[in-house]
Amino acid sequence: MRTIKTPDFPLLEPAGPVPMTRQDQVYRSLRQAIASGRLARGSQVPSSRELSTRWKLSRGTVEQAYERLCIEGYLDRRRGAGTFVAASLPEHFLVPDTPCRVPCGPGGTPSAPLPSPASLNHCSSLRLGDAFASPLADPLLLDMDKWRRHLTQATRRIHPADMHLMDSAGLAALREAIVGYVKTLRGIDCDPDDVVVTTGIRQSISLVSGMLAPPDNLVHIEDPGYLLTRRLFEARHLRVLPAPVDEEGIRVSTLDERAAAVYVTPAHQSPLGVTMSASRRAELLGWARKHGALIIEDDYDSEYSYLKSPPPALKSSDRDDHVLFCSSFNKVLYSALRIGFMIPPRAWRDDLIHQLRATGAQPGQIEQQALASMIASGDIYAHIRQSRRVYERRRDIVLQALSRWIDKSHIAGEHCGFHFVIRLPAGMDDAALSRELARAGLYLRPVSDYAIVPRLSGLLVGFASVPDAELADAAERLGRELAARGM
Secondary structure (H helix, E strand, O other), X not given: OOOOOOOOOOOOOOOOOOOOOHXXXXXXXXXXXXXXXXXXXXXXXXXXXXXXXXXXOOHXXXXXXXXXXXXXXXXXXXXXOEEEEOOOOHHHHHOXXXXXXXXXXXXXXXXXXXXXXXXXXXXXXXXXXXXXXXXXXXXXXXXXXHXXXXXXXXXXXXXXHHHOOOOXXXXXXXXXXXXXXXXHHHOEEOOHHHOEEEOOHHHHHHHHHHOOOOOOOEEEEEEOOOHHHHHHXXXXXXXXXXXXXXXXXEOHHHOOOOOOEEEEOOOOOOOOOOOOOHHHHHHHHHHHXXXXXXXXXXXXOHHHEOOOOOOOOHHHHOOOOOEEEEEEOOOOOOHHHOOEEEEOXXXXXXXXXXXXXXXXXXXXXXXXXXXXXXXXXXXXXXXXXXXXXXXXXXXXXXXXXXXXXXXXXXXXXXXXXXXXXXXXXXXXXXXXXXXXXXXXXXXXXXXXXXOOOOOOOEEXXXXXXXXXXXXXXXXXXHHHHHHHOOO
16 A cells, blocks of 8 residues: 655544534544645645544544545545645635734724614515525535534533523623634734624614614715615614715725714625725725724625635724624524624724614524534534535526527626526616516515616626526526527
Protein backbone atom coordinates (compact mmCIF):
# COMPACT_ATOMS: atom_id res chain seq x y z
CA MET A 1 0.00 0.00 0.00
CA ARG A 2 1.42 3.38 -1.03
CA THR A 3 1.62 5.84 1.87
CA ILE A 4 0.74 9.47 1.18
CA LYS A 5 3.07 11.92 2.86
CA THR A 6 0.97 14.62 4.49
CA PRO A 7 1.54 16.96 7.42
CA ASP A 8 0.63 15.34 10.72
CA PHE A 9 -2.51 16.82 12.25
CA PRO A 10 -4.29 15.77 15.44
CA LEU A 11 -7.59 14.04 15.93
CA LEU A 12 -9.62 16.73 17.70
CA GLU A 13 -10.99 15.81 21.09
CA PRO A 14 -14.60 16.66 22.03
CA ALA A 15 -14.95 20.06 23.69
CA GLY A 16 -17.90 21.97 25.07
CA PRO A 17 -21.45 20.79 25.71
CA VAL A 18 -22.14 19.38 22.23
CA PRO A 19 -21.64 15.57 22.01
CA MET A 20 -19.25 14.43 19.29
CA THR A 21 -19.19 10.98 17.70
CA ARG A 22 -15.99 9.41 16.37
CA GLN A 23 -17.17 10.23 12.87
CA ASP A 24 -17.68 13.86 13.91
CA GLN A 25 -14.15 13.91 15.35
CA VAL A 26 -12.63 12.71 12.07
CA TYR A 27 -14.81 15.07 10.04
CA ARG A 28 -14.00 18.16 12.12
CA SER A 29 -10.29 17.30 12.35
CA LEU A 30 -9.98 17.05 8.57
CA ARG A 31 -12.14 20.11 7.96
CA GLN A 32 -10.01 22.19 10.34
CA ALA A 33 -6.79 20.95 8.75
CA ILE A 34 -8.13 21.95 5.32
CA ALA A 35 -9.52 25.32 6.45
CA SER A 36 -6.26 26.22 8.23
CA GLY A 37 -4.18 25.35 5.16
CA ARG A 38 -2.37 22.47 6.83
CA LEU A 39 -3.84 20.32 4.07
CA ALA A 40 -3.31 22.48 0.99
CA ARG A 41 -5.80 22.83 -1.85
CA GLY A 42 -5.31 20.20 -4.51
CA SER A 43 -3.09 18.05 -2.28
CA GLN A 44 -3.71 14.34 -1.85
CA VAL A 45 -4.94 13.17 1.55
CA PRO A 46 -4.26 9.82 3.22
CA SER A 47 -6.46 6.91 2.24
CA SER A 48 -9.19 5.96 4.68
CA ARG A 49 -7.22 2.78 5.45
CA GLU A 50 -4.06 4.74 6.29
CA LEU A 51 -5.87 7.33 8.41
CA SER A 52 -7.86 4.69 10.30
CA THR A 53 -4.58 2.95 11.15
CA ARG A 54 -2.94 6.23 12.21
CA TRP A 55 -5.83 7.21 14.48
CA LYS A 56 -6.75 3.67 15.59
CA LEU A 57 -10.32 3.94 14.34
CA SER A 58 -12.48 1.72 12.17
CA ARG A 59 -12.10 2.28 8.45
CA GLY A 60 -15.88 2.64 8.14
CA THR A 61 -15.85 5.61 10.52
CA VAL A 62 -13.19 7.37 8.43
CA GLU A 63 -15.02 6.50 5.20
CA GLN A 64 -18.22 8.13 6.47
CA ALA A 65 -16.33 11.31 7.40
CA TYR A 66 -14.66 11.37 3.97
CA GLU A 67 -18.05 11.01 2.31
CA ARG A 68 -19.44 13.97 4.29
CA LEU A 69 -16.48 16.11 3.26
CA CYS A 70 -16.93 15.11 -0.38
CA ILE A 71 -20.63 16.00 -0.29
CA GLU A 72 -19.84 19.40 1.24
CA GLY A 73 -17.14 20.19 -1.31
CA TYR A 74 -13.99 19.89 0.82
CA LEU A 75 -12.67 16.68 -0.77
CA ASP A 76 -12.63 15.36 -4.31
CA ARG A 77 -12.39 11.63 -4.97
CA ARG A 78 -10.81 10.60 -8.28
CA ARG A 79 -11.23 7.03 -9.46
CA GLY A 80 -7.90 5.23 -9.52
CA ALA A 81 -5.98 8.25 -8.19
CA GLY A 82 -7.16 8.77 -4.62
CA THR A 83 -8.75 11.52 -2.53
CA PHE A 84 -7.68 15.17 -2.83
CA VAL A 85 -8.44 18.47 -1.16
CA ALA A 86 -10.78 20.42 -3.45
CA ALA A 87 -9.18 23.22 -5.46
CA SER A 88 -12.05 25.60 -4.57
CA LEU A 89 -13.09 25.34 -0.95
CA PRO A 90 -16.51 26.00 0.59
CA GLU A 91 -15.02 28.16 3.34
CA HIS A 92 -13.40 30.39 0.72
CA PHE A 93 -16.88 30.86 -0.70
CA LEU A 94 -18.59 31.49 2.62
CA VAL A 95 -16.12 33.61 4.56
CA PRO A 96 -15.78 37.34 3.80
CA ASP A 97 -12.38 38.98 3.61
CA THR A 98 -11.61 40.62 6.97
CA PRO A 99 -13.86 40.71 10.03
CA CYS A 100 -14.32 44.09 11.67
CA ARG A 101 -15.06 44.18 15.38
CA VAL A 102 -18.28 45.82 16.56
CA PRO A 103 -17.13 49.15 18.04
CA CYS A 104 -17.82 50.22 21.59
CA GLY A 105 -18.58 53.84 20.68
CA PRO A 106 -21.97 55.31 21.46
CA GLY A 107 -23.08 55.97 17.88
CA GLY A 108 -26.74 56.84 17.42
CA THR A 109 -29.03 56.83 20.43
CA PRO A 110 -32.72 56.03 20.78
CA SER A 111 -34.80 59.14 20.47
CA ALA A 112 -37.88 58.47 22.59
CA PRO A 113 -39.47 56.35 25.32
CA LEU A 114 -41.02 53.07 24.27
CA PRO A 115 -44.63 53.17 23.07
CA SER A 116 -47.10 50.39 23.76
CA PRO A 117 -47.04 47.59 21.16
CA ALA A 118 -49.17 48.26 18.10
CA SER A 119 -51.26 45.71 16.33
CA LEU A 120 -49.73 44.96 12.96
CA ASN A 121 -51.22 43.68 9.74
CA HIS A 122 -48.95 41.15 8.11
CA CYS A 123 -48.65 40.19 4.46
CA SER A 124 -51.08 37.65 3.11
CA SER A 125 -50.05 34.03 2.71
CA LEU A 126 -47.94 33.01 -0.26
CA ARG A 127 -49.11 30.35 -2.70
CA LEU A 128 -46.51 27.80 -1.68
CA GLY A 129 -47.58 25.11 -4.14
CA ASP A 130 -47.61 27.27 -7.26
CA ALA A 131 -44.81 27.76 -9.76
CA PHE A 132 -42.68 30.87 -9.12
CA ALA A 133 -44.89 32.23 -6.32
CA SER A 134 -42.84 31.47 -3.23
CA PRO A 135 -39.44 32.97 -2.34
CA LEU A 136 -39.16 30.62 0.65
CA ALA A 137 -36.78 27.80 1.50
CA ASP A 138 -37.70 24.25 0.53
CA PRO A 139 -38.38 22.46 3.85
CA LEU A 140 -37.75 19.10 2.16
CA LEU A 141 -34.04 19.94 1.98
CA LEU A 142 -33.67 19.94 5.76
CA ASP A 143 -32.20 16.71 7.14
CA MET A 144 -34.99 15.95 9.61
CA ASP A 145 -33.03 13.17 11.31
CA LYS A 146 -30.30 15.63 12.26
CA TRP A 147 -32.80 18.28 13.34
CA ARG A 148 -34.69 15.74 15.47
CA ARG A 149 -31.41 14.71 17.07
CA HIS A 150 -30.63 18.31 18.00
CA LEU A 151 -34.16 18.75 19.40
CA THR A 152 -33.83 15.57 21.44
CA GLN A 153 -30.46 16.64 22.81
CA ALA A 154 -31.95 20.04 23.66
CA THR A 155 -34.68 18.47 25.81
CA ARG A 156 -32.03 16.52 27.71
CA ARG A 157 -29.90 19.58 28.41
CA ILE A 158 -32.68 21.75 29.80
CA HIS A 159 -33.37 21.34 33.52
CA PRO A 160 -36.66 22.22 35.24
CA ALA A 161 -34.97 25.24 36.86
CA ASP A 162 -34.09 26.56 33.40
CA MET A 163 -37.73 26.42 32.27
CA HIS A 164 -38.95 29.09 34.68
CA LEU A 165 -37.19 32.09 33.16
CA MET A 166 -35.00 32.80 30.17
CA ASP A 167 -32.80 35.81 29.44
CA SER A 168 -34.88 38.31 27.49
CA ALA A 169 -32.00 38.71 25.03
CA GLY A 170 -32.25 35.01 24.18
CA LEU A 171 -30.67 31.76 25.28
CA ALA A 172 -27.00 32.31 26.11
CA ALA A 173 -25.90 29.20 24.19
CA LEU A 174 -27.65 30.43 21.04
CA ARG A 175 -26.23 33.95 21.30
CA GLU A 176 -22.76 32.46 21.67
CA ALA A 177 -23.33 30.23 18.63
CA ILE A 178 -24.59 33.20 16.59
CA VAL A 179 -21.33 35.05 17.32
CA GLY A 180 -19.44 32.32 15.48
CA TYR A 181 -22.09 32.13 12.77
CA VAL A 182 -21.95 35.81 11.80
CA LYS A 183 -18.17 35.89 11.99
CA THR A 184 -17.91 32.91 9.66
CA LEU A 185 -20.58 33.90 7.16
CA ARG A 186 -20.86 37.69 7.36
CA GLY A 187 -17.52 38.99 8.65
CA ILE A 188 -19.00 40.49 11.83
CA ASP A 189 -16.90 40.25 14.99
CA CYS A 190 -19.06 40.71 18.09
CA ASP A 191 -19.72 39.38 21.59
CA PRO A 192 -22.68 37.28 22.84
CA ASP A 193 -23.91 40.35 24.73
CA ASP A 194 -24.24 42.19 21.39
CA VAL A 195 -26.79 39.64 20.10
CA VAL A 196 -30.55 39.87 20.73
CA VAL A 197 -32.64 36.84 19.72
CA THR A 198 -36.04 37.55 18.12
CA THR A 199 -38.72 35.64 16.25
CA GLY A 200 -37.46 37.00 12.94
CA ILE A 201 -37.13 40.08 10.76
CA ARG A 202 -40.69 41.26 11.41
CA GLN A 203 -40.23 41.38 15.16
CA SER A 204 -36.80 43.00 14.85
CA ILE A 205 -38.16 45.81 12.67
CA SER A 206 -41.22 46.24 14.87
CA LEU A 207 -39.04 46.63 17.98
CA VAL A 208 -36.75 49.13 16.26
CA SER A 209 -39.66 51.14 14.89
CA GLY A 210 -41.01 51.49 18.43
CA MET A 211 -37.78 53.25 19.38
CA LEU A 212 -37.86 55.68 16.47
CA ALA A 213 -40.79 57.60 17.98
CA PRO A 214 -41.93 60.36 18.62
CA PRO A 215 -44.50 60.18 15.87
CA ASP A 216 -43.68 61.76 12.53
CA ASN A 217 -40.00 60.84 12.67
CA LEU A 218 -38.78 60.33 9.12
CA VAL A 219 -37.69 56.84 8.03
CA HIS A 220 -36.39 55.94 4.58
CA ILE A 221 -37.12 52.61 2.94
CA GLU A 222 -35.97 51.27 -0.40
CA ASP A 223 -38.40 51.83 -3.25
CA PRO A 224 -39.34 49.31 -4.50
CA GLY A 225 -38.82 47.47 -1.24
CA TYR A 226 -40.04 44.97 1.35
CA LEU A 227 -43.78 45.52 1.66
CA LEU A 228 -44.10 44.67 5.33
CA THR A 229 -41.48 47.20 6.41
CA ARG A 230 -43.65 50.11 5.34
CA ARG A 231 -46.63 48.71 7.27
CA LEU A 232 -44.56 48.17 10.40
CA PHE A 233 -43.18 51.71 10.35
CA GLU A 234 -46.55 53.28 9.61
CA ALA A 235 -48.15 51.28 12.44
CA ARG A 236 -45.80 53.22 14.76
CA HIS A 237 -46.90 56.51 13.16
CA LEU A 238 -43.56 57.09 11.46
CA ARG A 239 -43.34 59.04 8.22
CA VAL A 240 -42.06 56.70 5.52
CA LEU A 241 -40.05 58.25 2.70
CA PRO A 242 -39.25 56.22 -0.45
CA ALA A 243 -35.64 56.13 -1.63
CA PRO A 244 -35.07 54.91 -5.21
CA VAL A 245 -32.83 51.94 -5.97
CA ASP A 246 -30.49 51.61 -8.96
CA GLU A 247 -28.00 48.96 -10.07
CA GLU A 248 -25.72 49.81 -7.10
CA GLY A 249 -28.40 49.76 -4.42
CA ILE A 250 -30.18 52.55 -2.57
CA ARG A 251 -29.41 56.03 -3.94
CA VAL A 252 -27.88 57.71 -0.91
CA SER A 253 -27.93 61.13 -2.58
CA THR A 254 -31.75 61.12 -2.35
CA LEU A 255 -31.87 60.62 1.44
CA ASP A 256 -33.29 63.37 3.64
CA GLU A 257 -30.74 64.58 6.21
CA ARG A 258 -33.55 64.81 8.79
CA ALA A 259 -34.30 61.07 8.59
CA ALA A 260 -33.84 59.14 11.82
CA ALA A 261 -33.20 55.84 10.05
CA VAL A 262 -32.93 54.08 6.71
CA TYR A 263 -33.86 50.46 6.04
CA VAL A 264 -31.80 48.56 3.45
CA THR A 265 -31.31 45.04 2.07
CA PRO A 266 -27.73 45.31 0.76
CA ALA A 267 -26.97 41.60 0.18
CA HIS A 268 -29.84 40.98 -2.27
CA GLN A 269 -32.19 43.93 -2.54
CA SER A 270 -35.82 43.01 -2.08
CA PRO A 271 -37.29 42.79 -4.69
CA LEU A 272 -34.89 43.89 -7.47
CA GLY A 273 -32.06 41.57 -6.42
CA VAL A 274 -29.16 44.02 -6.78
CA THR A 275 -26.22 43.81 -4.36
CA MET A 276 -25.11 47.13 -2.92
CA SER A 277 -21.74 48.18 -4.33
CA ALA A 278 -18.71 48.87 -2.14
CA SER A 279 -18.75 52.57 -3.00
CA ARG A 280 -22.46 52.87 -2.20
CA ARG A 281 -21.91 51.09 1.14
CA ALA A 282 -19.18 53.56 2.06
CA GLU A 283 -21.42 56.45 1.03
CA LEU A 284 -24.30 55.15 3.15
CA LEU A 285 -22.10 54.66 6.22
CA GLY A 286 -20.75 58.18 5.75
CA TRP A 287 -24.28 59.58 5.51
CA ALA A 288 -25.30 57.86 8.76
CA ARG A 289 -22.18 59.09 10.52
CA LYS A 290 -22.70 62.68 9.35
CA HIS A 291 -26.37 62.88 10.33
CA GLY A 292 -26.38 60.58 13.38
CA ALA A 293 -28.89 58.26 11.72
CA LEU A 294 -29.51 54.55 12.14
CA ILE A 295 -29.02 52.06 9.30
CA ILE A 296 -31.29 49.01 9.61
CA GLU A 297 -29.55 46.24 7.67
CA ASP A 298 -31.85 43.36 6.75
CA ASP A 299 -29.46 40.59 5.70
CA TYR A 300 -31.97 39.24 3.19
CA ASP A 301 -30.84 36.15 1.22
CA SER A 302 -27.14 36.54 2.09
CA GLU A 303 -26.60 32.84 2.85
CA TYR A 304 -27.48 31.89 -0.71
CA SER A 305 -25.10 33.86 -2.87
CA TYR A 306 -23.98 32.03 -6.00
CA LEU A 307 -20.91 34.23 -6.42
CA LYS A 308 -17.45 32.92 -5.56
CA SER A 309 -16.86 35.67 -3.01
CA PRO A 310 -20.05 37.25 -1.65
CA PRO A 311 -19.60 40.67 -0.02
CA PRO A 312 -19.55 40.84 3.79
CA ALA A 313 -22.31 42.49 5.76
CA LEU A 314 -22.55 46.26 5.92
CA LYS A 315 -22.26 45.83 9.71
CA SER A 316 -18.74 44.42 9.27
CA SER A 317 -17.56 47.87 8.13
CA ASP A 318 -19.51 49.81 10.77
CA ARG A 319 -16.77 51.42 12.84
CA ASP A 320 -19.06 54.14 14.24
CA ASP A 321 -21.84 51.84 15.52
CA HIS A 322 -24.67 53.17 13.36
CA VAL A 323 -25.81 49.84 11.85
CA LEU A 324 -28.47 47.59 13.34
CA PHE A 325 -27.98 44.19 11.70
CA CYS A 326 -30.94 41.81 11.61
CA SER A 327 -31.23 38.33 10.17
CA SER A 328 -33.32 35.19 10.41
CA PHE A 329 -32.93 31.42 10.34
CA ASN A 330 -36.44 31.06 8.95
CA LYS A 331 -35.23 31.04 5.33
CA VAL A 332 -32.14 29.00 6.15
CA LEU A 333 -34.03 26.09 7.76
CA TYR A 334 -37.82 26.43 7.47
CA SER A 335 -40.25 29.33 7.67
CA ALA A 336 -42.20 28.11 10.72
CA LEU A 337 -39.06 28.02 12.89
CA ARG A 338 -39.53 31.68 13.91
CA ILE A 339 -36.02 32.38 15.18
CA GLY A 340 -34.03 35.42 14.14
CA PHE A 341 -31.65 37.85 15.76
CA MET A 342 -30.30 41.37 15.64
CA ILE A 343 -26.99 43.00 16.49
CA PRO A 344 -27.91 46.59 17.35
CA PRO A 345 -25.69 49.55 18.21
CA ARG A 346 -24.73 49.08 21.83
CA ALA A 347 -26.51 52.27 22.88
CA TRP A 348 -29.77 50.71 21.65
CA ARG A 349 -29.41 47.24 23.15
CA ASP A 350 -30.86 47.68 26.65
CA ASP A 351 -33.96 49.53 25.48
CA LEU A 352 -34.58 46.97 22.75
CA ILE A 353 -34.39 44.17 25.30
CA HIS A 354 -36.72 46.12 27.61
CA GLN A 355 -39.25 46.40 24.80
CA LEU A 356 -38.79 42.74 23.90
CA ARG A 357 -39.45 41.78 27.51
CA ALA A 358 -42.62 43.87 27.49
CA THR A 359 -44.00 42.07 24.44
CA GLY A 360 -43.36 38.63 25.95
CA ALA A 361 -42.80 37.18 22.48
CA GLN A 362 -39.74 34.92 22.30
CA PRO A 363 -38.80 31.76 20.41
CA GLY A 364 -39.15 28.53 22.37
CA GLN A 365 -36.30 27.54 24.66
CA ILE A 366 -35.97 24.03 23.24
CA GLU A 367 -35.84 25.32 19.65
CA GLN A 368 -33.21 27.89 20.64
CA GLN A 369 -31.09 25.20 22.29
CA ALA A 370 -31.47 22.88 19.28
CA LEU A 371 -30.44 25.65 16.89
CA ALA A 372 -27.43 26.49 19.06
CA SER A 373 -26.41 22.84 18.87
CA MET A 374 -26.90 22.77 15.10
CA ILE A 375 -24.65 25.80 14.65
CA ALA A 376 -21.98 24.62 17.09
CA SER A 377 -21.81 21.16 15.50
CA GLY A 378 -21.35 22.60 12.00
CA ASP A 379 -24.53 20.95 10.72
CA ILE A 380 -26.03 24.28 9.72
CA TYR A 381 -23.07 25.12 7.47
CA ALA A 382 -23.37 21.73 5.77
CA HIS A 383 -27.09 22.38 5.27
CA ILE A 384 -26.42 25.79 3.72
CA ARG A 385 -23.85 24.39 1.31
CA GLN A 386 -26.01 21.46 0.26
CA SER A 387 -29.13 23.63 -0.11
CA ARG A 388 -27.23 26.24 -2.07
CA ARG A 389 -26.27 23.63 -4.66
CA VAL A 390 -29.92 22.61 -5.04
CA TYR A 391 -31.15 26.20 -5.33
CA GLU A 392 -28.44 27.08 -7.82
CA ARG A 393 -29.43 24.07 -9.93
CA ARG A 394 -33.09 25.08 -9.82
CA ARG A 395 -32.21 28.64 -10.76
CA ASP A 396 -30.19 27.33 -13.72
CA ILE A 397 -33.11 25.16 -14.88
CA VAL A 398 -35.33 28.24 -15.08
CA LEU A 399 -32.68 30.45 -16.68
CA GLN A 400 -31.85 27.84 -19.31
CA ALA A 401 -35.49 27.38 -20.25
CA LEU A 402 -36.12 31.13 -20.41
CA SER A 403 -33.00 31.70 -22.54
CA ARG A 404 -34.72 29.89 -25.41
CA TRP A 405 -37.48 32.48 -25.43
CA ILE A 406 -36.26 35.84 -24.07
CA ASP A 407 -32.98 37.73 -24.13
CA LYS A 408 -30.83 37.43 -21.00
CA SER A 409 -30.69 41.23 -20.75
CA HIS A 410 -34.19 41.05 -19.24
CA ILE A 411 -32.89 38.99 -16.27
CA ALA A 412 -31.61 40.69 -13.10
CA GLY A 413 -30.71 39.66 -9.55
CA GLU A 414 -30.06 36.01 -10.40
CA HIS A 415 -26.71 35.89 -8.56
CA CYS A 416 -28.23 35.42 -5.12
CA GLY A 417 -31.25 34.26 -3.17
CA PHE A 418 -34.50 32.49 -3.92
CA HIS A 419 -35.78 34.69 -6.73
CA PHE A 420 -34.70 36.85 -9.64
CA VAL A 421 -36.47 39.53 -11.66
CA ILE A 422 -37.60 39.61 -15.28
CA ARG A 423 -37.47 43.25 -16.31
CA LEU A 424 -40.25 44.12 -18.73
CA PRO A 425 -40.11 46.67 -21.56
CA ALA A 426 -41.01 50.22 -20.61
CA GLY A 427 -44.74 50.77 -20.74
CA MET A 428 -45.67 47.13 -20.18
CA ASP A 429 -48.12 46.79 -17.28
CA ASP A 430 -46.56 44.22 -14.94
CA ALA A 431 -49.67 43.94 -12.76
CA ALA A 432 -51.89 43.19 -15.76
CA LEU A 433 -49.35 40.68 -17.09
CA SER A 434 -49.17 39.03 -13.67
CA ARG A 435 -52.93 38.52 -13.70
CA GLU A 436 -52.83 37.07 -17.22
CA LEU A 437 -50.07 34.63 -16.29
CA ALA A 438 -51.97 33.56 -13.16
CA ARG A 439 -54.85 32.46 -15.37
CA ALA A 440 -52.32 30.21 -17.11
CA GLY A 441 -51.22 28.73 -13.76
CA LEU A 442 -48.03 30.82 -13.48
CA TYR A 443 -47.86 32.99 -10.36
CA LEU A 444 -45.33 35.83 -10.53
CA ARG A 445 -45.68 38.91 -8.37
CA PRO A 446 -45.27 42.25 -10.17
CA VAL A 447 -42.48 44.61 -9.09
CA SER A 448 -45.04 47.44 -8.96
CA ASP A 449 -46.64 45.73 -5.95
CA TYR A 450 -43.49 46.61 -3.98
CA ALA A 451 -43.27 50.23 -5.11
CA ILE A 452 -44.43 53.46 -3.51
CA VAL A 453 -43.49 55.43 -6.62
CA PRO A 454 -43.67 53.02 -9.60
CA ARG A 455 -40.55 53.34 -11.76
CA LEU A 456 -39.82 49.85 -13.07
CA SER A 457 -41.93 47.13 -14.62
CA GLY A 458 -41.01 43.55 -13.87
CA LEU A 459 -41.95 40.14 -12.48
CA LEU A 460 -40.47 38.19 -9.57
CA VAL A 461 -39.53 34.59 -10.36
CA GLY A 462 -39.32 32.44 -7.20
CA PHE A 463 -37.65 29.09 -7.83
CA ALA A 464 -36.32 27.71 -4.53
CA SER A 465 -39.23 25.60 -3.29
CA VAL A 466 -40.42 24.13 -6.61
CA PRO A 467 -39.23 20.60 -7.59
CA ASP A 468 -36.90 20.39 -10.59
CA ALA A 469 -39.31 18.63 -12.97
CA GLU A 470 -42.12 21.10 -12.28
CA LEU A 471 -39.72 24.02 -12.69
CA ALA A 472 -38.56 22.91 -16.13
CA ASP A 473 -42.11 22.63 -17.43
CA ALA A 474 -43.28 25.87 -15.80
CA ALA A 475 -40.25 27.83 -17.06
CA GLU A 476 -40.86 26.59 -20.60
CA ARG A 477 -44.49 27.72 -20.41
CA LEU A 478 -43.45 31.07 -18.95
CA GLY A 479 -40.93 31.61 -21.74
CA ARG A 480 -43.57 30.94 -24.39
CA GLU A 481 -46.04 33.31 -22.72
CA LEU A 482 -43.47 36.12 -22.58
CA ALA A 483 -42.28 35.56 -26.15
CA ALA A 484 -45.87 35.69 -27.35
CA ARG A 485 -46.08 39.18 -25.86
CA GLY A 486 -43.10 40.49 -27.81
CA MET A 487 -40.24 40.02 -25.36
